Amino acid sequence: MLLYERVAAALRAQIAHGTLRAGERLPSIRRLAEGHGVSVATAVQTYLQLEREGLVVARPRSGYFVRASTPQLPASPPARRRVPGEVNNPALLDATEIRARGDLLPLHSATPALELLPQGALMASVSRCLRRAPAVVLEYAPAQGHLALRRLIAQRYAQVGAPVSPEEIVITAGAMEAINLALRTITSPGDVVLVETPTYHGILQAVAALHLKVLEVPNLPGQGIDVARLDHLLQQNSVRAAVLVPNFNNPLGSLTSDADKRALVDSCARHGVVIIEDDIYGELAWSGQRPSLLRRWDTRGMVISCGSFSKMLAPGMRLGWLACNQWTDALVRAKFFSTVGGTSLTQLAMSDYLQRHDLERHLRRLRRTLADNGQRMFEAIARYWPSDTRASEPQGGLSLWVQLPARGDSRVLSKAALSKGIRTSPGVLFSSRGEYADYVRLSCGLVWNERLDRAMKELGKLAAKLDGSKVITP
Ligand SMILES: Cc1ncc(COP(=O)(O)O)c(C=O)c1O
The missing domain is CATH 3.40.640.10 (Type I PLP-dependent aspartate aminotransferase-like (Major domain))
Structure with missing residues (x-):
């Protein structure tokens, strides 16, 4: 076994046993090298290998982190309209405002934050x-x-x-x-x-x-x-x-x-x-x-x-x-x-x-930040939301699509979140007939900070309180 494979196997085992948990920072390259008595080049190769396997993520200027593993959304087909029909979704036809309001955290809008x-x-x-x-x-x-x-x-x-x-x-x-x-x-x-x-x-x-x-x-x-x-x-x-x-x-x-x-x-x-x-x-x-x-x-x-x-x-x-x-x-x-x-x-x-x-230079920076934000949002869901929450794993863009546990209604969640100063987009907005009531869309376009971390925690608490039997009928 090559040296880097041996170190990777050790880290893989620690992740599998939960010694290293999702979102946790891994040792710096130098510390990893010292700890395992290998060269810096071998430590770099170890992290690159684990990154390729999807077990760790690199964050610019912060180092390597254990990747979160929220259960993925099932790849089964969603509900769909098999025969042509008119758009019939009052929530959709009433939605006319996406502007950010200074006092509310705009997790509802798929736009990059002004700072980006x-x-x-x-x-x-x-x-x-x-x-x-x-x-x-x-x-x-x-x-x-x-x-x-x-x-x-x-x-x-x-x-x-x-x-x-x-x-x-x-x-x-x-x-x-x-x-x-x-x-x-x-x-x-x-x-x-x-x-x-x-x-x-x-x-x-x-x-x-x-x-x-x-x-x-x-x-x-x-x-x-x-x-x-x-x-x-x-x-x-x-x-x-x-x-x-x-x-x-x-x-x-x-x-x-x-x-x-x-x-x-x-x-x-x-x-x-x-x-x-x-x-x-x-x-x-x-x-x-x-x-x-x-x-x-x-x-x-x-x-x-x-x-x-x-x-x-x-x-x-x-x-x-x-x-x-x-x-x-x-x-x-x-x-x-x-x-x-x-x-x-x-x-x-x-x-x-x-x-x-x-x-291109601006886009390179923006893409990196969005990928990093997306990963942090994903980790926050894994850490703070009920364990049976499922989330999409986006390959690009500005949104994360989250399925609430126990068929909770995201309109109830969005309303409760609003009273805590957080705006989210309920899933019904993304369908022609008001389906996806148990989904919520969150923006990945905000700069990660304490306030966002607290908001994700708050949303997790609200999601845990949702009662699947209390649904809003459109
Ligand atoms: C898929 C998609 N198309 C179009 C738009 C609207 O874009 P614009 O602001 O350029 O009109 C959006 C905005 O969120 C979008 O997500």
Whole structure:
């Protein structure tokens, strides 16, 4: 047995016996080396091996920790709508406020905390644009959006291996407007749209507002979109479009594999289904490796990609985009007919920021922090919440999807949490018919600190008090 394997075996046994517990800090590399009489290189190799096995995690500037092992969510299919139907979920249709309130801990919102965003640099770009181009800033913007920003977005697509021309890009007010414009361009009221379950409430709200029917395909924890089921559904139903989040679905954080993405694009193309690809979390892979876009396998021009700066730079600037070639003119018309154009100030300020700063550098830091936060949230659940709580193990994005023990109702939990100054998102918001009442979505976008640790403890106590028999009927 190699030296590092011997040391790894010793640590593995301590973890298995509970001598070292989830979330506990492991000895520094130097102490490990001294303790086992091995070289520093061997100690490093030991931790790398245990990290590969998923037993330990490295935290920047803090060292190595034992990974938490909260029971994972079952990979079994969630409840789903097998036949097309209207969105029928009062909780979803009433939800209109996501803004953070200073006095409440915003665990409800899938956005990075302000401290994680380059606030100073963005503000400097806004002031520079106001000073240098007041005339442009005060005029109407082109309906398609300013070319400077479209070019920078196209450059980013080229860097991640999904080339697109600036002429194929339309600037929108966030991904939400992108999805709305795409749906309005592709569908007519009464058409059937395929969505994932669970999925982001904004997608369901858009579908409901346009009087479309939904058909649901499961998104499975750790696996992503159930492509076999999707193909089956497309064979059985006449579907016009699919709104999908293959890269880090909200709320699960799951990633659909490349093989499944290719099969999914093929299946939709065979059935004449237009894919509206919501790639808002594509840049937030916790591993640091940017996953591919569906458009990579799109040979027939059937994919409309939607992106946004909301999750990486500034949700309040309301800047997103559409990228596709076949429907560009129709999408520009839809944008013009609805709002004439976007806001010049934010478009030019974002262009200024992107020209002056290294976005990749900011993203590297953000991804690392989110991965670290996600792991700490996971550990806090393992430590403070009832032992039969289950949580998703996100591969990216900003959310953790938690199943409460004993079928507790997350609306009861969310209400009780609010009285303790904590906001959470009850699971019913992520379904078309009010399912997932026993789930809650928590944000991984807050900076880990004492207050967050206390809040997770408080939530654990509240979860333990939930009585499965007390459920709210919608
Ligand atoms: C999957 C998904 N799509 C779209 C949006 C909305 O993004 P934007 O702020 O860019 O409109 C969100 C926000 O949470 C989201 O999670």
